[in-house]
Amino acid sequence: MSQNDSNPIRIMRVIARMNVGGPAVQVSGLMRSFNSIDFDQRLFTGFCASDEADYIDTIASDIKAVRIDGFGRRVNLSGDLHALFSLVKEIRKFKPHVIHTHTAKAGFLGRIASILSLHGSIRVHTFHGHLLNGYFGTLKRSLVILAEKLLAVTTHQLLAVGDKVRKDLLTAGVGNPMKFGLMPPGLEIGPLLNKKDALATYSLSRQTLHCAYIGRVTKIKRPDRFLDVARELKERGVGIEFFMAGDGDLLEYCKERIAREDLPVKILGWQNNIELVLSAADFVVLTSDNEGTPLSLIQAGMAGLPVVTTRVGSVPEVVLDGTTGIVTSLSVLDIADALEKLAKSDDLRARMGVAAKEFTLANFGVMRLVNDHEMLYKKLIASRAKS
Structure with a gap:
């Protein structure tokens, strides 16, 4: 026709x-x-x-x-x-x-x-x-x-x-x-905001690194594993503060546990400005049991952010392990090790961020x-x- x-x-x-x-x-x-x-x-x-x-x-x-x-x-x-x-x-x-x-x-x-x-x-x-x-x-x-x-x-x-x-x-x-x-x-993302302003918007400290959990707060995404990782890094004395940008049926569970265990996690709730969220982050973590091709990791790459993610679904097609981020097992310790590695190396974060932006913009x-x-x-x- x-x-x-x-x-x-x-x-x-x-x-x-x-x-x-x-x-x-x-x-x-x-x-x-x-x-x-x-x-x-x-x-x-x-x-x-x-x-x-x-x-x-x-x-x-x-x-x-x-x-x-x-x-x-x-x-x-x-x-x-x-x-x-x-x-x-x-x-x-x-x-x-x-x-x-x-x-x-x-x-x-x-x-x-x-x-x-x-x-x-x-x-x-x-x-x-x-x-x-x-x-x-x-x-x-x-x-x-x-x-x-x-x-x-x-x-x-x-x-x-x-x-x-x-x-x-x-x-x-x-x-x-x-x-x-x-x-x-x-997909595409809009212009990023000034990091100082993004941190101020969410009342986040400018004196530490910030790791973002972006997505639904529901069972398959394993927010409980994410909080386990936050607790592990707190016990190690690693200077990372976390924030959760998302909503779901396990949000109240997360709030209660964060308060009870005094975890370095701030709940932002659902956000409709992904550029603002990404502007406030230094890297992104994904702790899911199952994924298709997670867009949050593509968006993170387009923003020049390295990620740490579990090896599930088509994640390895989005994150090049060792190049644009670190892909781990489902183990809390493995995820914590990867985040600690990123936190301790400004050069590694910068190199992975540049590679992530180049790769995601070209392919997605x-x-x-x-x-x-x-x-x-x-x-x-x-x-x-x-x-």
Whole structure:
């Protein structure tokens, strides 16, 4: 088909909720930057839970979205059915050439809705991570894998944000290598602020180093491990103060433990200005049990900050161990050793920061992400036209 302003490719982008995090950043970048002559792009999403910040409401207010009642984080039969049939209705009305789903729940309901609509859309699904480890028990995990296997058969293109995520899914029997592509994240950050002003904004000391925990304060991110690391470094007498920029169901637990153990950790809560957060930090730590491709580490790299991170998911594709940061095991002592190493060497922090900025800007820019998606959609449309 030809692409022009009278006959653009219609893209239906579906994500269950736009909570603050990697997938919402990616989707927002795509919605903002696509070629509006060749593409008519529309976003369909649900609502965030009461303990989550909505990215559209708080940061990306320029992004237009169709809100679907019942779509959200939690499994709820009546709500999920309502969302499913609402999506079917929207598909029949919009008649998209491509339905692109993001994250697990949207992938499940969105692809089923596409089939039920009887409209011949090309189905694309992006795994921004996966639910194979750390989320469910054995039975639920088996059901998740079975559902993903079945849906993969009906999906024309599968994408993963990192090679480790793709390999994990292929090993579990989801999809096949011919159908499974890579789509690394792409983003941008704004100008950094003066460090002195950033520290003053958060009432942080100018006399010590600051390490940032950036992200959701929830089980899979292991804030308990982060606090264990802070306690270990305090006991060693290493001069690092920490701050947590994020929110989640374990925030109150963290506050209570920080007060009880007198840990050198300041709670900032959820922040909508990542540039300000990064400007206040000297390095960043990630302590998760599981990740897809963490955008917080890409943002840290773009800000010229080295990171210490656990070796999970596609982290090693974002952080070059020994070059742009230090990748460790899940051990509290290993993480503490790495942070102590950074804290004691101004030269090491500077060298890693320069390398991190160069690497992330070259490989994870938002326009690379947009161009890759535009090329993919055109390729899929052309391939269908030939068949």
